[in-house]
Amino acid sequence: MTDFTTLGIKAIRDGVAAGDFTAREVAEAHNEAVSAASELNAFIVTTPDHALAAADRVDAARAAGEELGPMAGVPIGMKDLFATNGVQSTAASHILEGFTPPYESTVSQKLWDAGAGMLGKLNMDQFAMGSSNETSHFGAVKSPWRKEGSNAALTPGGSSGGSSAAVAARLCPAATGTDTGGSIRQPAAITGITGIKPTYGRCSRWGIVAFASSLDQAGPMARNVEDCAIMLGAMAGFDPKDSTSLDAPVPDWAASLDANLEGKTVGIPREYRMDGMDAEIEASWEQGKEWLRDAGAKVVDVSLPHTKYALPAYYIIAPAEASSNLARYDGVRYGLRDLPEGAGLQDMYAATRSAGFGDEVKRRILIGTYVLSAGFYDAYYTQAQKVRTLVQKDFTDAFGEVDVILAPTTPNAAFALGEMSDDPLAMYLNDVFSVPASLAGLPAMSVPATLNKDGLPLGLQLVGKPMDEQGVLNAGLAIEQRAGFTAQPEKWW
Amino acid sequence: MSNYRVHGATGEWEVVIGLEVHAQVTSNAKLFSGASTAFGAEPNSQVSLIDAAMPGMLPVPNRECIRQAVRTGMAIEAQINSWSRFDRKNYFYADLPQGYQISQLYHPLVGEGQLVIEADEKAGIPEDKVIRIERIHVEQDAGKLMHDQHPTMSYVDLNRTGVALMEIVSRPDMTSPAEAGAYIRKLRAILRYVGSCDGNMEEGSMRADVNVSVRKVGDTELGTRTETKNVNSVRFVMQAIEHEVQRQIDVIEDGGTVVQETRLFDPNTGTTRSMRSKEDAHDYRYFPDPDLLPLVLHEDFLEDCRKSLPELPDAKRARYENELGLTPYNARELTAEVETFARFETLLAATAKGIGKPEKEVATQVANWSLSVAPGVIKALGDEGDPANATAERQAAILDMQAKGEISGGQAKEIFEIVLKEGREPAEIAESEGLKQVSDTGAIEAAVDEILANNQDKVEQYRGGKDKLFGFFVGQTMKAMQGKANPAVVNDILKDKLQ
Numbered sequence: 001m002t003d004f005t006t007l008g009i010k011a012i013r014d015g016v017a018a019g020d021f022t023a024r025e026v027a028e029a030h031n032e033a034v035s036a037a038s039e040l041n042a043f044i045v046t047t048p049d050h051a052l053a054a055a056d057r058v059d060a061a062r063a064a065g066e067e068l069g070p071m072a073g074v075p076i077g078m079k080d081l082f083a084t085n086g087v088q089s090t091a092a093s094h095i096l097e098g099f100t101p102p103y104e105s106t107v108s109q110k111l112w113d114a115g116a117g118m119l120g121k122l123n124m125d126q127f128a129m130g131s132s133n134e135t136s137h138f139g140a141v142k143s144p145w146r147k148e149g150s151n152a153a154l155t156p157g158g159s160s161g162g163s164s165a166a167v168a169a170r171l172c173p174a175a176t177g178t179d180t181g182g183s184i185r186q187p188a189a190i191t192g193i194t195g196i197k198p199t200y201g202r203c204s205r206w207g208i209v210a211f212a213s214s215l216d217q218a219g220p221m222a223r224n225v226e227d228c229a230i231m232l233g234a235m236a237g238f239d240p241k242d243s244t245s246l247d248a249p250v251p252d253w254a255a256s257l258d259a260n261l262e263g264k265t266v267g268i269p270r271e272y273r274m275d276g277m278d279a280e281i282e283a284s285w286e287q288g289k290e291w292l293r294d295a296g297a298k299v300v301d302v303s304l305p306h307t308k309y310a311l312p313a314y315y316i317i318a319p320a321e322a323s324s325n326l327a328r329y330d331g332v333r334y335g336l337r338d339l340p341e342g343a344g345l346q347d348m349y350a351a352t353r354s355a356g357f358g359d360e361v362k363r364r365i366l367i368g369t370y371v372l373s374a375g376f377y378d379a380y381y382t383q384a385q386k387v388r389t390l391v392q393k394d395f396t397d398a399f400g401e402v403d404v405i406l407a408p409t410t411p412n413a414a415f416a417l418g419e420m421s422d423d424p425l426a427m428y429l430n431d432v433f434s435v436p437a438s439l440a441g442l443p444a445m446s447v448p449a450t451l452n453k454d455g456l457p458l459g460l461q462l463v464g465k466p467m468d469e470q471g472v473l474n475a476g477l478a479i480e481q482r483a484g485f486t487a488q489p490e491k492w493w
Numbered sequence: 494m495s496n497y498r499v500h501g502a503t504g505e506w507e508v509v510i511g512l513e514v515h516a517q518v519t520s521n522a523k524l525f526s527g528a529s530t531a532f533g534a535e536p537n538s539q540v541s542l543i544d545a546a547m548p549g550m551l552p553v554p555n556r557e558c559i560r561q562a563v564r565t566g567m568a569i570e571a572q573i574n575s576w577s578r579f580d581r582k583n584y585f586y587a588d589l590p591q592g593y594q595i596s597q598l599y600h601p602l603v604g605e606g607q608l609v610i611e612a613d614e615k616a617g618i619p620e621d622k623v624i625r626i627e628r629i630h631v632e633q634d635a636g637k638l639m640h641d642q643h644p645t646m647s648y649v650d651l652n653r654t655g656v657a658l659m660e661i662v663s664r665p666d667m668t669s670p671a672e673a674g675a676y677i678r679k680l681r682a683i684l685r686y687v688g689s690c691d692g693n694m695e696e697g698s699m700r701a702d703v704n705v706s707v708r709k710v711g712d713t714e715l716g717t718r719t720e721t722k723n724v725n726s727v728r729f730v731m732q733a734i735e736h737e738v739q740r741q742i743d744v745i746e747d748g749g750t751v752v753q754e755t756r757l758f759d760p761n762t763g764t765t766r767s768m769r770s771k772e773d774a775h776d777y778r779y780f781p782d783p784d785l786l787p788l789v790l791h792e793d794f795l796e797d798c799r800k801s802l803p804e805l806p807d808a809k810r811a812r813y814e815n816e817l818g819l820t821p822y823n824a825r826e827l828t829a830e831v832e833t834f835a836r837f838e839t840l841l842a843a844t845a846k847g848i849g850k851p852e853k854e855v856a857t858q859v860a861n862w863s864l865s866v867a868p869g870v871i872k873a874l875g876d877e878g879d880p881a882n883a884t885a886e887r888q889a890a891i892l893d894m895q896a897k898g899e900i901s902g903g904q905a906k907e908i909f910e911i912v913l914k915e916g917r918e919p920a921e922i923a924e925s926e927g928l929k930q931v932s933d934t935g936a937i938e939a940a941v942d943e944i945l946a947n948n949q950d951k952v953e954q955y956r957g958g959k960d961k962l963f964g965f966f967v968g969q970t971m972k973a974m975q976g977k978a979n980p981a982v983v984n985d986i987l988k989d990k991l992q
Contacts, residue, residue, distance in 0.1 A: 345587055
């Protein structure tokens, strides 16, 4: 009998369509896997009935001879940043604990329309602020991976850490993620899965709890490039409800996948080679170049001169937007309300927000409030926006010469939970390779490359031209075919 | 230049006034959400997920609101910025669900413009004056707090949250309460002509923040200003200015200094009081709203806005004077309100058509009827009459009969009275009620002959040079004709026979 939890999106969809098995069987197997994995803490709530109902609809549609959607019969995990109608949506915060939206985010609705079902809402860093999943109000997610010879709990990355852990642990074939500065790519890389952040505007932000509006993008996290292409196709598309949505047709990325890179040029950004770089990361990068050459691409060095300013600029712009975006959580209309006896409005705000936000969220609200303050605005926010423009220009210049850029996804493999949680700056450095593409709004993906000496996955990142998800996916496929990455965490949970 | 001066203990003071008018944009839906904007609905019945700032909700600009603001800008001859941007103004309050107001600080939709307030000797405005307008930007209105629903809690009504406002910012070009009043009245007229705001100050669709400072006559530096918020009638704006001016002068003459602060106007006492000073002013942390792209207006959109503009008050007034030959007073009165000129123009067209003369030739008659005769009758009748009966066609029919000499001015009023009361047709009323004047020269001649015969002595006196007696003969004739004789015909016959 097939172990359905080993199957990816395409395998499930095609198997259901061919009648090899039913969508219900697939949903049941994944519901079981989810309920058996509570130790990972990957889900905040599970929704087995949602998955079963969606599966039954698909089975009935097939029986009736109806056309099936591109995600038909695929049960997925939904990051808790997406509003899901009638299902608690918290952004992993206390302030939204118990909040059940009466509406469905555009992206999740598109996935349900494509035939997918929901296994549950995935844990994450609170309000998507974090790189380790430790800022969740509901406790850190444990990575299914462990260092060889150690039982220490590792981070699954963040902020989409529930997503990466669940996909890596075969609790679901795919999950949604969101990426503001690397929140899809970094957790994908350190859990040995594949994830793509599309061009800013490809996926509607309507119904996704906002962190930093000018950077937030949803994307798929799955176990191979083709599955990412299929799922991204189901998630993307113009949405008149999001003013920043791209009004452009969505190509059939999955159908156009092509790992032959002859005639393509891959750029290696000089400035990403940093002093004290992890030798194994560097080696995997070199290996990546070889693989792409082998696929027919020409590999050249490129310069992205403002790279070193990208991270500081990001940590001004993102908190600035967040400080304003999170003002709506005030205890007045929904979510937590802490109203001390005899308190006035200001006291209620203070009590509610003090109790409702975690430390990292508060830190970013404070940073954001500071950089937007009178007297500091020009020195910080305006300056950071200028840097952002320069970073974008760096990429525009580079893409005059190359088709896609190859870099490491992260500066290190998974670290232990607790290892960096007292050092926010060290934590922020985890985003150093992912943030520039976010500032430029470019499509970028992480594909698994290899295991390091501790037996932990390392990923490689591909960054493409605006709207050229296809180029990114194709280069990712070329690496995937040559890396032959089949490692998966040994079940201990 | 206004000669408004205030006498203080230490000398003469002059006043500098600038107004920020918030005008609610006329549109069916809010600025960034599809929710309705109708006034007076049940609390929180017109609130979308966006207005309530639910997690993950996003604003999408409403084209109609932008169009109305652009048309308003064009009506004040302002520069329209084809590239503008929305900014967030961040502050916490229970009537502001997002925790920020979407506004336009750095790049407003409308730039420099102006309007003209007319000379009004009685009000101390000796000549027409240009008031410059710095900008118009578009922003969201806030909701309302209700403090009278519960002993210890306040309730929030979000119906108004997110409704589009135009903030129209004048330069500090006004120097007296009368000028400020004239400015608001003129601005209101323009908004109503354009149809971009209903101008209803009582319902809060238009309200003003009043910036006032004082300085000694001759000083060139501006004094410290105060801003009195949300004043909602022309009269209150003038009262608030008068009070602020006196208060500031008193403060300075008592050796104090005026504090730059936000103040509230109390309509019950006509005074202002401090709300917050500059020290505890908010730091609004304005920054461009990342949920919205810059607003780029294309030429065809602008052209469409331009073409849709109606004739504006100044142009209309000039046309009434120059082309219709109305007096300056009549032209001003008729163009002051949208309803007034609309009624006038409909009646003018109907009357001209009925009489078969160009509008120009009947305009004065129609203007007098519209401004004094008809309102007088309507007012005198009060509840007995229904103004809805006074259709343009019926009034035109009355004016037509009067112009042709079929009825007298008095009969016109009487017929109009019956129209108002009973909704009947004027021609039928004139006929069945006998409200027609006699132009039959035979009947009048007979009456005149009899009167002259019975008053030989007076005829002699008249012929002897006592011209004033002509009125006596007219009166007697009219009396004999029971008031129904056409006065012009009576005059002609009398003059003829008395020669």
